[in-house]
Amino acid sequence: MDYVANTTTQEQQMLRAIGVERFEELLSDIPASLRNPTLALPAGVAELELVSRAKALARQNRCAEELDSYLGAGMYEHHIPSVVDALANRGEFATAYTPYQAEASQGTLQAIYEYQTLICELTGMEVANASLYDGASSLAEAALVALRVTGRRRLLVSEAVHPEYRQVLRTYLDGNGWPVEEIPAPSGITDRAEIAQRLSHDVAAVIVQTPNFFGCVESLAELGEAAKRRGALFIVCAYPIALGVIQPPGVASADIVIGEGQSLGNPISYGGPTLGFFAAKQELVRRIPGRLAGRTVDAERACGYVLTLQAREQHIRRDKASSNVCTNEALLALRATIYLSALGPQGLRELALLNLQKSHYAHSRLRQIPQVTAAFAQPFFNEFVIQFADSVDTQRLEQRLLEQGILGGVSLGRWYPALKQAWLICVTETKTKAQIDRFIDTLAQNVQVAHG
Amino acid sequence: MAEPLIFELSSPGRRGTVWPACDVPQQPLETLLPAARRAQPPRLPEVSELDVVRHFTRLSQMNYAIDTTFVPLGSCSMKYNPKVNDRIASLPGFAQLHPYQPAETCQGALEVLYRLERGLAEVTGMADCSLQPSAGAQGELTGLKIVRAYHAAQGHPRKVVLIPDSAHGTNPASAALSGYTVREIKSGRNGLVDVAALREAMHGDVACLMLTNPNTLGLFEREILQITAILHEHDALVYLDGANMNAMLGLVKPGTMGVDIIQLNLHKTFSTPHGGGGPGAGPVAVVQKLVPFLPTPRIERQGDRYVWNDRHPQSIGRVRSFYGNAGILIRAWAYLVAHGREGLVKIGRMAVMNANYLRARLAPHVELPYGRTCMHEFVASLAALKPAGVTTLDVAKRLLDYGFYAPTIYFPLIVSEAMMIEPTESESKETLDAFADALIAIIDEARRDPELVRTSPHATAVRRLDEVQAARQLDLRWQPAPGEKASR
Structure with a gap:
């Protein structure tokens, strides 16, 4: 099927108006040898057939609706209030273009302005952009800002920053000769002595995450002070739901706060679309990447919104731009705006507390299983690492839990060889006590079976 | 009527969401978080659910x-x-799938992604494809990283990227971000790449040419085979900006032109909603010799199962978290399946036909500096309105009063008072006629009553906005009025 409106009669009328007899005449600039290639694709299908096929494929996936999932590690299962889909799916938002014609895009622009405000409030920062692709590319963009602003070359990145974010950082920097040094986090948080030792006057930025990849809350204030003393930028990757109860990085001398905003009203959707948020101190506003919506007035002095400081951007500055980013994640930013508006300050705090209490309940119960120990003794938010005794076959355990409809945790060995017996477990507000109890009872039973 | 900010609708104590009571034994907050607790709640609006619904x-x-x-x-x-497509992407089997689930529990999603890769490779005439990049510009970055890795593998990572002056701004920005020096190639008088100038610009340090074809004037590069041959003579690569792929769907395959790398903007050619500025997706397709350099992880088919594999030692690595904007990729897959072979050809044909029809309708009324016909878009110049004191910006704003969004303006940079128009295959002749009539009427207004056009728009939610003030007196977020309590 297709969505073409013109009839064959209209096609004839249009060809006549163009002044050609056959459509092919319009392709005369294409070398003849290249024209009308064969396409080895099946024939099209009607909507009814498409939907059946898609449903059949969707059924081959075992999703969070069917399974009891304790997976987090950067993508989190949170309840999404119904208003988010109902409003963000409106065609006036979803099928709008980037708001270049401001007068015909006030809805999108005002929503971005509100989003920027909300991100500043959450992070404790002074400016926020309209969004970037994801947490990983936001981290890379933040590092690039630090390199340009300081003119220095070294980056200190905590090993407790999401491993995929660090991989993306390396890809972005590769070819430019900027060394990325990884700071270990053997106790679950970034090694402060190691930072102090390596933090000299040629370091452009110190980059940490909180709660970090292991779920542990970092002591930001100390790290921020250390970075500041050496003139390095302090970049913090933050989990926005946690900011309902933990100190915003802006209070702890952060210069740039970035992160993954999927949790703010967006489905996990197999890892994307994602929402990179990016907030900074006011003094960096002309150096940051991405779009910015600003408030101004119209010809009658009424209030309105436009994209502003576009001289930083690729369509104006070309190879001198602060970033190459163009399309970002506007619709996800809108969803975050609706989500945070629906929650309000009290709703966000209660949500954060639910996550905190439920994960601690699961953690305290898991620790009672003889073959399980807590990997770290640090404060955590809604995610934590447990270690299984060496005798436990964790792959077999994962399989046995799956057979009983449970996704138990993310195995850390693929990124951290020292943690090959460790799982990262996440418990959000979506889990009831009964679910958590069943998960832990099932794990306790099977850890013995999987033993040896 | 102006809509207040959501913060201005706030009333202390009002709420729009209630959570279930905590059903697990609770510990004091001070025990769980001994330090670094939030002292002040963020100033989020306190509004009811109905307030939220009406506001948005x-x-x-x-x-x-x-x-x-x-x-x-x-x-x-x-x-x-x-x-x-939206309905399919929101099926729980796709929307509620976690990226770190074992592959055996995600076979349906993996099959969708695998088939999309194959489909995009077929449509572009390339050997293979990665779906990872988040949008077009990240696709460009990915492509350029592949160029660098290819030359580095031969022992000499080159330094220069050639880019025609009619290119999208993302091209030079992506090249600079990848550590290349940009050298601009001037367009010839016919709006196409000046082949002689290109030949002259070639040397052993040129890594690639970033070409847009059809270019941003809507013209197909007639000498495309010569152009790509010149690059290949020096073992330089040809990067095609696939932003304009809609013009070529089913009509010509970039792979047969000598293109080595192309990114596709699925939020353009493959109909995924633009969302007011994203999310998009920017898959990158490459020829055989560049396949080892594609980002990881890659989807692989092993018998009748699909798996993720990140063991590709020559890969440029990851360009983003997880596997790409899967929810967008699923929509593009649905679009590909629905259309099939004949449907895609019909898109390409009707995109070209609609653009040429609109061009022909406007030809007597505007200056069309390039070409006799066009591909999927064309560029008009409204410089003739200058004596009346009316600019392209004014005409664009006036179009909003007629109920149309405006075309791209002042781009490409090589045309003065440019208006770049792309109707796509979706629009009917009736819509194109109504748009042409509106534009012709505005050109007439510009001569009869220039003030009307200069002061437009008149019928939009706000009148013309002051961009200079926006940049001079930066106001990028709401703050409570002085004296108002800072935090609750």
Whole structure:
């Protein structure tokens, strides 16, 4: 099927108006040898057939609706209030273009302005952009800002920053000769002595995450002070739901706060679309990447919104731009705006507390299983690492839990060889006590079976 | 009527969401978080659910969008976004899938992604494809990283990228971000790449040419085979900016032109909703010799199962977290399946036909500096209105009063008072006629009553906005009025 409106009669009328007899005449600039290639694709299908096929494929996936999932590690299962889909799916938002014609895009622009405000409030920062692709590319963009602003070359990145974010950082920097040094986090948080030792006057930025990849809350204030003393930028990757109860990085001398905003009203959707948020101190506003919506007035002095400081951007500055980013994640930013508006300050705090209490309940119960120990003794938010005794076959355990409809945790060995017996477990507000109890009872039973 | 900010609707104690009571034994907050607790709550609005619904519904009504009107933005391919695609992407089997689930529990999603890769490779005539990049510009970055890795593997990572002056701004920005020096190639008088100038610019340190074809004037590079041969003579690569792929769907395959790398903007050619500025997706397709350099992880088929594999030692690595914007990729897959072979050809043909029809309708009224015909878009110049004191910006704003979104303006940079128009295959002849009539009427107004056009728009939610003030007196977030309590 297709969505073409013109009839064959209209096609004839249009060809006549163009002044050609056959459509092919319009392709005369294409070398003849290249024209009308064969396409080895099946024939099209009607909507009814498409939907059946898609449903059949969707059924081959075992999703969070069917399974009891304790997976987090950067993508989190949170309840999404119904208003988010109902409003963000409106065609006036979803099928709008980037708001270049401001007068015909006030809805999108005002929503971005509100989003920027909300991100500043959450992070404790002074400016926020309209969004970037994801947490990983936001981290890379933040590092690039630090390199340009300081003119220095070294980056200190905590090993407790999401491993995929660090991989993306390396890809972005590769070819430019900027060394990325990884700071270990053997106790679950970034090694402060190691930072102090390596933090000299040629370091452009110190980059940490909180709660970090292991779920542990970092002591930001100390790290921020250390970075500041050496003139390095302090970049913090933050989990926005946690900011309902933990100190915003802006209070702890952060210069740039970035992160993954999927949790703010967006489905996990197999890892994307994602929402990179990016907030900074006011003094960096002309150096940051991405779009910015600003408030101004119209010809009658009424209030309105436009994209502003576009001289930083690729369509104006070309190879001198602060970033190459163009399309970002506007619709996800809108969803975050609706989500945070629906929650309000009290709703966000209660949500954060639910996550905190439920994960601690699961953690305290898991620790009672003889073959399980807590990997770290640090404060955590809604995610934590447990270690299984060496005798436990964790792959077999994962399989046995799956057979009983449970996704138990993310195995850390693929990124951290020292943690090959460790799982990262996440418990959000979506889990009831009964679910958590069943998960832990099932794990306790099977850890013995999987033993040896 | 202006809509207040959501913060201005706030009333202390009002709420829009209630959570279930905590059903697990609780510990004191001070025990769980001994330090670094939040002292002040963020100043989020305190509003009811109905407040939220009305506020965002009213905001939506201030937007022009494909679902409400014609959006003829050049190089943006603002085509109809089929509703069935949204429905499919929101099936729980896709929307509630976690990226770190074992592959055996995600076979349906992996099959969709695998088939999309194969489909995009077929449509572009390339050997293989990665779906990872988040949008077009990240696709460009990925492509350039592949160029660098290819030359580095031969022992000499080169330094220069050639880019025609009619290129999208993302091209030079991506090249600079990848550590290359940009050298601009001037267009010839016919708006096409000046082949002699290109030949002259070639040397052993040129890594690639970033070409847009059809270019941003809507013209197909007639000498494309010569152009790509010149690059290949020096073992340099040809990167094609696939932003304009809609013009070529089913009509010509970039792979047969000598293109080595192309990114596809699925939020353009493959109809995924633009969302007011994203999310998009920017898959990158490459020829055989560049396959080892594609980002990891890659989807692989092993017998009748699909798996993720990140063991590709020559890969440039990851360009983003997880596997790409899967929810967008699923929509593009649905679009590909629905259309099939004949449907895709029909898109390409009708995109070209609609653009040429609109061009022919406007030809007596505007200056068309390049070409006799066009591919999927064309560029008009409104410089003739200058004596009347009316600019292209004024005409664009006046089009909003007629209920149309405006075309891309002042781009490409090589045309003065440019207006770049792309109707896409979705629009009917009736819509194109109505748009042409409106533009012709505005040109007439510009001569009869220039003030009317200069002071437009008159019928939008706000009148013309002061961009200079926005940049001079930066106001990028709401703050409570002085004296108002800072925090609750």
